[in-house]
Amino acid sequence: MLEALVSFTLLAVVGAASVTASVNVTSTSNNSGNRVAAANLAQQDQQAAQALRYPTYPAAIAARSVVVGSTTYTVTRTVTGSCPLPPNYDTNPYMTVKSIVTWPPASTARTVTMAQELAC
Known part of the structure; x- marks a missing residue:
């Protein structure tokens, strides 16, 4: 009886560890996917700014929302x-x-930033 109880306890500990590992892997995968999507949005904004030339130089853009999948991203452009x-x-x-x-x-500071210098 004692052996069965010890075996069951070990099985429960191993099972809990594997569930925790699975949850962490899923969370990491979601974070990576969100980071890739954010990098793509930043790159698209940089390309759009680069395409603008005299007389319509790139301008700062207030925060705008873009939905990719089920995640809402905020894209902002600054120009100095x-x-x-x-x-x-x-x-x-x-x-x-x-x-x-x-x-x-936003409390976890999830941000992707891209910058470039454009000649006039």
Whole structure:
């Protein structure tokens, strides 16, 4: 009887450990998928900014929501520097465009940031 009780207890401990491992693997997989989706959104925003040229230079964009699957991402673009109108190529002007993508829960600081310098 004692052997059966010990065996059952060991089986329960091993079972609980395997369930915990499965939950952790699933959570890690979801986080990786969300990070890849956020990186893709940041890259798309960077490409959209790069496609803009004189006279419609890239501008900062307030936070906008994008839904991918069941996750809502927030995409924000900031621009530092400026380009003169019309362009003055003697001064080598440029601007820095940064795309920031976040997703919930915000308390865990899940953020992907991409930045590039664009010549005017």
